[in-house]
């Protein structure tokens with residue numbers, strides 16, 4: 001029976017919420033023994049055929065909250081796709097379906113986070129139904145359930161927080177939710193597919209997760225082999241230059257080739273046919289030219305119903321004949337972006353004395369033959385591999401294999417310090433009536449600096465103190481700021497960007513525990529010292545409030 005032994009059974013559910021496709025996998029650990037990991041392959045609207053992923057598409061029906069999702073929503077009027085990209089406002093969205101989706105969502109008077117939440121709720125409900133069919137559903141009450149949700153490593157913390165909110169909206173308890181960075185999930189999974197004797201302690205490798213929307217890269221070093229432990233060698237990087245950019249470029253190519261006017265005249269379903277041909281047949285199978293002569297070879301045809309014949313343009317009987325060089329010209333700028341991201345990681349890792357041995361290519365675009373061929377030519381010293389990816393569940397079942405990570409920016413809080421004429425601008429100083437000293441606001445205390453090695457096992461603790469009147473309500477706000485410049489400034493300035501507000505609630509602490517003081521004027525006040533503890537998780541920072549060595553829970557963070 002589940003939960004009958006000493007150790008409660010753990011159920012780990014991994015959710016891969018992608019720009020174009022999403023997936024769910026689950027695994028158990030504990031008394032039920034190792035039942036392996038199931039990657040869900042049955043989806044509503046897909047009948048008997050199986051596939052590991054379901055489209056990240058949702059379409060609301062007329063009015064109200066009912067909607068279709070996944071395969072059932074594909075091709076429907078007002079279908080919303082690419083909603084994930086709308087969660088990160090700090091990145092410019094150039095992907096047309098996501099831009100169209102933004103308008104549809106606005107028209108529905110909803111926010112992207114609501115739609116992402118609705119989609120995740122449906123995905124999660126489906127996963128539960130599958131678990132029911134496997135006889136696990138009813139036992140869930142007696143199990144420790146952990147949900148692992150992957151997010152791009154390049155996401156802003158605000159976007160990660162919105163993803164978290166969407167998951168909570170889907171009914172996933174926040175306390176059981178862990179955000180995992182996508183390349184990290186890939187690294188963990190890849191370690192299972194690589195021959196154990198081919199990796200040694202000290203080896204480093206680059207993971208390039210090229211998905212639909214984002215391309216995320218991180219370089220890891222193997223710090224231990226049995227069990228495998230890894231650490232980040234250099235900070236991860238990435239961009240929104242995934243496979244949907246190729247779709248976007250194909251549409252532009254089509255428009256330019258047949259002419260804007262003719263393109264506008266094409267019916268929506270004809271355009272859809274042409275795009276499907278690109279997405280399903282051409283893009284995934286393109287492997288590049290064999291040689292220069294091969295560039296002019298006609299390799300694919302695309303249906304362009306209703307467009308008149310034009311020999312020069314290669315249009316014949318409603319078909320556009322695409323040459324090898326046409327497809328190459330669509331791919332190349334995106335391939336060059338990816339190559340330059342890889343080259344950056346390689347350079348940085350070499351500089352850190354950890355030259356990478358291998359490159360693991362994962363994600364939909366990571367499976368591209370053309371990308372693989374180009375990378376083999378360009379990065380001759382790297383062993384290039386394309387393992388299948390399903391890492392989130394492994395992270396849950398096997399614990400934290402990535403033990404150290406590199407901070408991507410400086411994180412700090414602005415504090416008031418005692419005035420020091422050597423360091424501070426006297427015009428900023430103010431008189432503190434409680435401690436009777438000149439103080440200066442806006443002094444930066446940096447918890448974490450860019451490139452610092454951070455680890456979930458080593459929370460970073462920082463003392464904060466405040467002097468408050470006796471009738472204070474014991475709720476504080478601390479502002480966490482970030483700086484992406486190389487140097488972290490000593491004082492707040494334009495490079496210090498407000499990142500989130502941490503809400504610290506000390507109302508539950510009995511007042512006698514606070515340090516009550518009286519100054520020379522007889523003014524009584526509380527001097528309250530607490531610790532803000534930052535736990536750097538895979539994809540986000542978690543903040544805990546500690547007073548007198550007792551944890552008072554997580555400080556709620558509201559992002560700017």
Ligand SMILES: Nc1ncnc2c1ncn2[C@@H]1O[C@H](COP(=O)(O)OP(=O)(O)OP(=O)(O)O)[C@@H](O)[C@H]1O
Pocket residue numbers: 017018019020021022053084182210211212213214215242243244279283284285362363364365366367368369
């Ligand atoms: N062989 C291939 N070559 C190029 N693109 C491919 C190939 N196979 C699949 N794709 C594309 O990859 C994308 C899906 O990949 P994946 O599932 O990794 O992305 P995602 O999880 O939706 O996106 P992201 O992780 O960026 O949010 C789709 O755009 C699909 O058309």
Ligand SMILES: [Mg+2]
Pocket residue numbers: 016017018019182211212363
């Ligand atoms: Mg993905």
